[in-house]
Amino acid sequence: MYLKFYGLETNPFSIAPDPRFFYGSEAHREGLAHLQYGMSQQKGFVLITGEVGTGKTTLLNLLLSELPTDTRIAMIANPKLSTNEFFHLTARAFGLGEIRDKADFLVRMGQFLETAKKNRQDVVLVVDEAHTLSSELLEEIRLLSNLETPQGKLMNIILVGQPEIKETLAKPDMRALNQRITLRYKLRPLTRQETREYILVRLGRAGAKDAEIFSMPAIDRIFDYTGGIPRMINILADKAMLTGFVKDIRTIDEKTIDECAQEMEMKPPAEEDHHLQSRIAIGTRRSRGSGKPLGFRLALMLCIILIILAAMAAYWGREVINPILSILSERFF
Ligand SMILES: Nc1ncnc2c1ncn2[C@@H]1O[C@H](COP(=O)(O)OP(=O)(O)OP(=O)(O)O)[C@@H](O)[C@H]1O
Ligand SMILES: [Mg+2]
Known part of the structure; x- marks a missing residue:
């Protein structure tokens, strides 16, 4: 809708995991390197985890x-399956045709892998959303990886999912699988600087010319609201461009981002940070003096000293106390 208004050829902030819009942040490049290394070295199992919307499927x-x-x-892509459904789906994806049962599947998989090996073809089984796999299915996948030759693995298995998969893998009955995961990587969200580059890269790929579609403070606000999660960035930036188009705003400013974020009930993580910052600041002030004004603290100290001196005077008499009192009165009054 807003494409023409902003001089774009295509939607820059679609939420499809489209590799043509890939921006290689440090984490995404590292994640990709892990996957590529796993494939090239026949590493067996590779595990990529990351919070929702961080770009796991895009990377795959x-x-x-x-x-x-x-x-x-x-x-x-949707592994909430029974083991039987999983065998059928995998057989179909590898072109093994219809299989009768698990035994039939394993026999055909064995033949398929041998042929691929002879033809020097790589074989890879990719399971996205792997955190939704049942323990039973994870165990079947582990057993699949037993189909190997003395020269090394025949099949690469890539598991991609949300961080909670690690809890499943940490269970005692998952020990055997956990040990076989030779490469793992956790994808993190973008940093503030990466968010700036991400937005500009996506706009550029969508055909944006030099015109400034988002002001720099607006981009920074997007980071504040999204915490650098690419899907959230896309959703907020897309909404802001639609609003900008409707309101005839050529360069989207931070006010527009605030309005859109509020409409979408997005809370800026930065606000929590600000609270944290102020808590830290209060903490620092407190540690310096309980948050009370300086005059009050001085007066309190003097009172305490006077009480101690009065007690000492009562105990030792005026000869000891008078010189101390005169020193104090010279210093403070
Ligand atoms: N490095 C990146 N470069 C460009 N776009 C990205 C990148 N990472 C993520 N995105 C975009 O963010 C959105 C979400 O990405 P993706 O679907 O890959 O996340 P995910 O981690 O698989 O999410 P989920 O946990 O819901 O499966 C997509 O629109 C995708 O294009
Ligand atoms: Mg995904």
């Missing part, structure tokens, strides 16, 4: 798009 799609065209790939 990029990896898959760059693999040699003869690579045999099975991508299971």
